[in-house]
Amino acid sequence: MTRAPSLTLNQLGLRFPAHGSAAGVVALQNITASFPAGSFTALVGPSGCGKSSLLRVLAGLQAPTQGEMSAVTQSDIGFVFQEPTLLAWRNVYDNVALPLKIANRKSRLSAQEIDVRVSEALTLVGLEARAKALPRELSGGMKMRVSLARALAKRPPILLMDEPFAALDELTRFRLDDDLRAIWQQQKPTILFVTHSVTEAAYLAQRALVMRAGEIKSEIAIARPASQNQPDNFRAAPSFHAACAAISEALAQGERA
Amino acid sequence: MGAVLQKLIPLAVGIALLGIWELSVHLTQVPIFVLPPPSAIGHALVDNFTTLMGSLWVTVRITAMAFFWAVVSGLALAIVFTRARLLEMALYPYVVTLQVTPVVAIAPLILIWVGFDHVDRALVIIAWIVAFFPMLTNAVQGLRSTQPQLHDVMSLAGARWWQRLYYLELPAALPSMLTGAKISGGLALIGAVVAEFVAGSGASTGLAWRIIEAGNRLEIATLFAALALLSALGIALFYALTLLEWLVLRRWHDSFAKTR
Numbered sequence: 404m405t406r407a408p409s410l411t412l413n414q415l416g417l418r419f420p421a422h423g424s425a426a427g428v429v430a431l432q433n434i435t436a437s438f439p440a441g442s443f444t445a446l447v448g449p450s451g452c453g454k455s456s457l458l459r460v461l462a463g464l465q466a467p468t469q470g471e472m473s474a475v476t477q478s479d480i481g482f483v484f485q486e487p488t489l490l491a492w493r494n495v496y497d498n499v500a501l502p503l504k505i506a507n508r509k510s511r512l513s514a515q516e517i518d519v520r521v522s523e524a525l526t527l528v529g530l531e532a533r534a535k536a537l538p539r540e541l542s543g544g545m546k547m548r549v550s551l552a553r554a555l556a557k558r559p560p561i562l563l564m565d566e567p568f569a570a571l572d573e574l575t576r577f578r579l580d581d582d583l584r585a586i587w588q589q590q591k592p593t594i595l596f597v598t599h600s601v602t603e604a605a606y607l608a609q610r611a612l613v614m615r616a617g618e619i620k621s622e623i624a625i626a627r628p629a630s631q632n633q634p635d636n637f638r639a640a641p642s643f644h645a646a647c648a649a650i651s652e653a654l655a656q657g658e659r660a
Numbered sequence: 661m662g663a664v665l666q667k668l669i670p671l672a673v674g675i676a677l678l679g680i681w682e683l684s685v686h687l688t689q690v691p692i693f694v695l696p697p698p699s700a701i702g703h704a705l706v707d708n709f710t711t712l713m714g715s716l717w718v719t720v721r722i723t724a725m726a727f728f729w730a731v732v733s734g735l736a737l738a739i740v741f742t743r744a745r746l747l748e749m750a751l752y753p754y755v756v757t758l759q760v761t762p763v764v765a766i767a768p769l770i771l772i773w774v775g776f777d778h779v780d781r782a783l784v785i786i787a788w789i790v791a792f793f794p795m796l797t798n799a800v801q802g803l804r805s806t807q808p809q810l811h812d813v814m815s816l817a818g819a820r821w822w823q824r825l826y827y828l829e830l831p832a833a834l835p836s837m838l839t840g841a842k843i844s845g846g847l848a849l850i851g852a853v854v855a856e857f858v859a860g861s862g863a864s865t866g867l868a869w870r871i872i873e874a875g876n877r878l879e880i881a882t883l884f885a886a887l888a889l890l891s892a893l894g895i896a897l898f899y900a901l902t903l904l905e906w907l908v909l910r911r912w913h914d915s916f917a918k919t920r
Contacts, residue, residue: 464812482816488809492831492912501827502817537912553813 409473410438410461410561410593416469417456417617430456431617434470440560441591445604447650448614449657454597457614458482458563461595475561478506481554481592483567487546489538489553496534499524499553506557524556527586544575548582555586562592569599580607601654605646606637613653621653696881701888704881712870712882716889719852719866722780723897726787727848731841733788734795739825741796742803759793763851767858783855783866790851791844798840802833835913838905845897853890867893 415434418427431453438444446454459465463477489498500521503512512520525531528548538546547567554562564583568576584607587594598604604611605625613621625646627637637643678698684690685697692700705712737755741748767786774782806829814824856868867886874883910916 462816464815477816477818480816482812484809484812486809488807488813490810490828490831492834502813505814505817505819505823505827508818508820539912539914 409440410475412436412461412470412472414470415457415460415467415472417453417460417465418468429617431460431467432469433618436612436619438593438595440593442610443587443594443608444596445608445611446595446597446614447599447601447604447611447654449654450599452614453617454614455565456617458565458595458597461561462563478557479560481557481559481562483547483550483554483562483564485566485569487538487543487550489546489549491538494535494537495525495530495541495549495552496521498538498549499556502553502557520556520558521552524552527555528552528582542575544571544579547571547579551579551583555590560592562594564594564596566597566599568603576603583607601647601650602638604650605643611646611650611653613650613657615657620657623649623653693878693880696884700881701884704879705885705888708882708885712867712886712889715865715867715870715886716893719849719856719868719890720893722783722787722852722855722866723849723893725784726791726851727841727845727897729784729788730791730795730844730848734792734840734844735799735837737796738799738803741800742829743821755793755796758789763790763854764858767855771859779859783852783859786855786858787848787851790854791848794843794847795837795840798836798843799833802836802840803829805836806832835905835909835915838901838908842898842901842905845901846894849890849894849897 412434415431416429417431418429421428434457446457448454456465460467461472461475462480462482463475490501493501500517503517503520506512507517522531522534525534528551530545530548530552533541533545538549541549551567568579571579580603583594583596594608596604596607598607609625609627611623611625612619613623623646626642628640628642682697682699685695696704737751741752763786766789767782770785771779771782774785810828810832811824814828819827852866853868856866857872859869867890870886871883871890874880874886906916
């Protein structure tokens, strides 16, 4: 993986035009934050608070209408959507290889290098044995793993994840959370992870940014002692419960406001 | 119900109907020039085999060419329309006009413009007019209904327009395009028959002309034989395109998911 650049946002705003409103609809405003290289940040907040819009702006899928952000190119970014977003007619291997093939005009990767990267990404998500399977032959969890592998195969220094495991059952979600943490610890990309789940944010990230009405309202650091890096330990740890309580409290403050 | 039985039932119904037809004609002694029995139609088919096969070949050729150009032009125009909204706005009303104008009304004009030296060409053009619209509309709909998030995946990969078209839009539009092709195939045959009718005596020797000729001579059994060949051609075309659809989509498309 290439060295992760840090990401800084300065007074970032996004406004959509709307019928009958000259000002339009505000999706994001006054977003000032920095994401150090190799950090893991969770974005938490109620539906419609701008979490996904922020990710789309960072990925270059949406241009901000205000403010500035550090220059990152789309080749630096891996994006995992809420849905697996796989091409139904391509098998697992070909789905994972596709962005590399498309980007090959610029990156000039050899076929062998593409093969190495795809195989490596599939091994990371535990799907090397299903490389020839079509998406319809996979479970929901496996499809999300393919989607994750597709993002990882680019070896992106920045990984943006938009509620990737929200549609999965809890057990599968726990397993994928553990896998994701292991990948992050091994490769140290800068991760921004959008989630509705307080426990998922507390379990995965080093800090949680709580968003409301298009703004970042609070920042909560999550202390995770080194001895509790084992997957199952941290969910029983007092610091995990403290982080959950702090994030819940920040969300509840918004409800009361 | 077993798969074999499912296929045998329509066949048995067909044979039974032919039997009833044969028997009724003999019992009621309907004149052969009004309604010939299936056996007489079979004889007419054998007696005029060479002529009818020659005519079948003419109709097949016109249908196939009209269908080919309908698919090529429908798909090409669909790609242009989905890339250039302005061109679509400018041209679409004229495409619709061409579609809604009865082809029988404009066929004589086309024959005159193309010239009676090239009747075959005129027939292909007439059949193409009938066949091309469903291909165009289905292809446009297919190309437009790609999931927006898949477009995001392409954008993140830095895809150029042709890569987006090749890797995403065309495969995603295949089910719609094949549906359009199935409709166009049937319409190409109808268009070919209409065109032959319009072209009139001696100008074309396809199956439609054989039907007119046999009707004029009161050779109703031959007329039925030509009609049966036309139906067989239509059915063959439909099943060939259904087979193609199955071959292309069966592995990945939901419409071919195995039901449990």
